[in-house]
Amino acid sequence: MIQPVVHITKLNLKYRHKPVLEDLCWTINRGENWLLCGASGTGKTSLAKAIAGLTHSYGNIAISFDPESSLPAMVYYVANWFQFKDLEGQSNFYYQQRYNKQAVETTATVQVELESFGKKYGLELNTAEGILTALGFSGLKNATLIQLSSGEHKKLQLVKALWLKPQLLILDLPYNGLDTLSRQNLNTLLEEITESGTQLILISNEPDLPVCIDRIAVIEAGKLVEISADQRNQNEPEHLMKPVPAFLSDVPVPFSSEQVVKMVDVNIRYGDKQVLKNINWEVKAGEKWVLHGHNGSGKSTLLSLICGDHPQAYANDFHLFGNKRGSGESIWEIKERIGLISPELHWYFDPSATVWQSIVSGFYNSSGLYCDPGYTKKAQADELIHYFGLEEYKDTLMNELPLGKQRLALLARTIVKNPELLILDEPCQGLDQQQTRHFNKLVDDLCKNGTTLIYVGHFEAQVPECIEKRILLENGEVKSVKTIAQKTYTN
The missing domain is CATH 3.40.50.300 (P-loop containing nucleotide triphosphate hydrolases)
Structure with a gap:
């Protein structure tokens, strides 16, 4: 009998009193790796956060981890944005602050951030070296978080997730801000962790994906619809361009x-x-x-x-x-x-x-x-x-x-x-x-x-x-x- 890892029935979620997900059902069986794609604003991120327990929804979400797996029995969600705090616990940064010497001095370095993450999850820092190298991040250990570009912040999130290797990993727009080589190396790393037992839910509209992705879905009218690779590659009908103001x-x-x-x-x-x-x-x-x-x-x-x-x-x-x-x-x-x-x-x-x-x-x-x-x-x-x-x-x-x-x-x-x-x-x-x-x-x-x-x-x-x-x-x-x-x- 096939064992479902995620089983969702009649999931409902509203945003500002407007329905986003309506009686959505979805079963993810053990060994499956899903791509969730489609138009912006259809509820992909909301669904991901609901599975990760990060937003309130109505319905049933049952998650069954593998008790025999050595991987952490958890859902780990990587958001598109990485929110960090300075050493005083503040996060209300302003745009030009990354060039302010005082702000740099009061923000943790990448090394400290990784050490803190490793301590939280019982990980040895040396086991992350291969991931840091593959994503071109090894030389940034002494950089402070506020000095990192958007692409470098994205890499830091991905390093943590790949290092942790949870049983279920959800990546929201993971390719945003990454250059070509980093995207290729990320796909290789994702293929490696799925071979070791991690299952993926990947939210993306990018064409180049890891070969481990074997199921594809979109959200239409609040419900999840599985589609084929050919359907995904079909060109959407173009909307008529409005006259420029x-x-x-x-x-x-x-x-x-x-x-x-x-x-x-x-x-x-x-x-x-x-x-x-x-x-x-x-x-x-x-x-x-x-x-x-x-x-x-x-x-x-x-x-x-x-x-x-x-x-x-x-x-x-x-x-x-x-x-x-x-x-x-x-x-x-x-x-x-x-x-x-x-x-x-x-x-x-x-x-x-x-x-x-x-x-x-x-x-x-x-x-x-x-x-x-x-x-x-x-x-x-x-x-x-x-x-x-x-x-x-x-x-x-x-x-x-x-x-x-x-x-x-x-x-x-x-x-x-x-x-x-x-x-x-x-x-x-x-x-x-x-x-x-x-x-x-x-x-x-x-x-x-x-x-x-x-x-x-x-x-x-x-x-x-x-x-x-x-x-x-x-x-x-x-x-x-x-x-x-x-x-x-x-x-």
């Missing part, structure tokens, strides 16, 4: 300089660690760039210089919009001309703001809204809410939205002021495939008006067609700069 069709404010970014032998160092080395890069007005590089290559640090967040900009030969940094401009004058979205900005964004407030805050480069924006700005925010299909969420708090809807609201915030320079750092994290295609078409349309673009994306499908130039970082140095004719990205 008229105010975004205008040419951005006249360029004050033909040169948007100029870096000459730029170096960034933290103590003995050099993060950027002799960077030379010039971005001219109207150009469309993609920035590539593996996790830890220096991409986030490079972007922080351009956005005015990194204090070491003043110690380098670095120009923005034709002006040398430190020549009298304020950080807010710089940010007025830039539209930014990044995993880090999303991470630190005020979750208590509503969708509408979050979008309007883009005019002021603030996390949340603290003033009356006036008629014109209100009208433009409303246009974007309609464009992104967020009407029913207009007055919903950001932290009450599914991840994909949060990201759409922040994308609207990024473009609401029709900025001179768009910096899109993995903007499609958390979006489903249709939302990703839709957003990249929007980027292509926006860039027809002369907007300058710097785009970071690991996945080929997440790079818009308008990209014309590519810069590749490797270990903090520029490995290549070239003009490109088509999308052939694999980094």
